Amino acid sequence: MLIMSSEPATDSSAAQEFVTRIGGRIRALRKQRGWSVQRLAEAGGLSRRMLTDIELGQANPSLATVDRVARALDTDFAALALPERDAADEQVEGTLVWQASDGSQALLLGATREPAAELWRWTLAPGGRYDAEPDRPGAQEIHHVLSGRLTLALESGPQVVAPGRSAVIASDQQYAYRNDGTEPVVFMRVVTGT
Incomplete structure (x- = not known):
């Protein structure tokens, strides 16, 4: 999965919502596996500090970093990034x-x-x-x-x-x-x- 490293997301509410969503999902999947922060950080190729900041929604990781963590958790980028949709949602804006x-x-x-x-x-x-x-x-x-x-x-x-x-x-x-x-x-x- 390609992803952006040239410029971070702005402080818009949509960008913060994205960062918070992926952090929460990463933390939940890590805990489901019984993994420590250190174990997932090593599996995803990043520092323990960076992973902690991501899980807390306090870091704006590159999308490639999110993808590496997703793979370490045996999932994919989209599973971490996309919001859950109600079956009644007919239009998806992205x-x-x-x-x-x-x-x-x-x-x-x-x-x-x-x-x-x-x-x-x-x-x-x-x-x-x-x-x-x-x-x-x-x-x-x-x-x-x-x-x-x-x-x-x-x-x-x-x-x-x-x-x-x-x-x-x-x-x-x-x-x-x-x-x-x-x-x-x-x-x-x-x-x-x-």
């Missing part, structure tokens, strides 16, 4: 997972478990950038641009995706999303093999 001070944001719209896939809606403000961490080997992403021009900064060089066009990339590499234009870029993102 879960704000990342937001930058320039208005750029990422909404997780939904996910499946088997096979694993996630559907996202991204908006990058002019000059906006998101630097991703490599996903697990074999992971891929599909991007479909609704408006603006998305630049995918890949190890092999930049790839520009125009409105109405799609691109598939291997996400098990260093990469970034960029908006080099003067209007916002809005795109859909599907992650597979996470």
